[in-house]
Amino acid sequence: MTEPTVAQTRIAYDAVxxxxxxxxxxxxxSLPMERAxxxxxxxxxxxxxxxxxxxxxxxxxxVTAHLHALGLTTFGIDLSPEMVSLARRANPHLPFDEGSMTNLDLADGSLGGILAFFSTIHTPPRQLSAVIGEFQRVLAPGGHLLFGFLAGDAPQPEATDHKVAIAYQWPPDGxxxxxxxxxFTEIARIQREPHEGERFRHGYLLARRS
Incomplete structure (x- = not known):
């Protein structure tokens, strides 16, 4: 399988x-564990x-709106202009902007938290460290990251078919x-088996910027 480019991923999500x-x-x-x-x-x-x-x-x-309802000051960033348009329409009280996680238009240390809820699953493995480095750059010291990913059993990340674009399953240790x-300092990790209609195990890592 060929690695998806940023442009290809944007086009794929715009279409759906x-x-x-x-x-x-x-x-x-229907996701009590994720709500917790x-x-x-x-x-x-x-x-x-x-x-x-x-x-x-x-x-x-x-999910941006859910975090806002939990009392956080939140905003959303997405690669897809169509997704951003839908987010603004559904949540006119919250800010949403187009942007790429590889080059965030945010100041160093400006955030108290980052949610990356399966948003990196299409990132080629050789590029994921740079993305996480960008997360670290914009988080304030002591800021928290909740990272959701497709969990796999292989010792290395594996490409897998996905309904929108090629995705990657990662071992939690990776x-x-x-x-x-x-x-980052790991605080907790959780895995759950696929629910009905899902194909992959879901993994979550909660971490703090050291």
Whole structure:
């Protein structure tokens, strides 16, 4: 399989934006574990920082809005103009902008938290460390990152078919090591088996900028 480019990923998500928003509008209603993780993340950010939280790869903005409802100052960034348009329409009270996680238009140390909820799954493995380094750059010291990924059993990341674009499954230890190399301290990790209609195990790592 050929690695997806940023432009290809943008085009692919623009093409499915309306359907994606429809499918995932109420996704958190049936995900109690994820709601608990987001609540824990929100509490840590509130207790340790006054900075805003960026939902990077926010899609149509439903999780950005959920974090806002938990008391955080939030905004969303997405590669897809169509996704940003849908997010703004659904959540006119929140800011959403186009942007790439490889080059965030944010000042060093300006954020209290980052949510990357499966937004890096299309990032080629050789580029993921640089993306995590960019997360580290814009987080304030002590800021928190909640990182969701497709969890695999192989010792190395593996490319897999995905309905939108090629995605990568990662061993949890591999993600944890990239976080450590880029100045993060792991706080917790969780995996869950696929729910009905899902194809992959979901992994979550909660980390703090050292």
């Amino acid at each position: 934006a309306d359907r994606y928003a429809e499918l995932f509008r109420d996704m958190l209603d 993780l987001l609540a824990a993340f929100a509490e840590l950010v509130r207790d340790n920082s006054s900075g805003a939280v960026a939902d990077i790869g926010c899609g149509p903005g439903q 993600i944890a090591e990239l976080l450590r190399q880029n100045g």
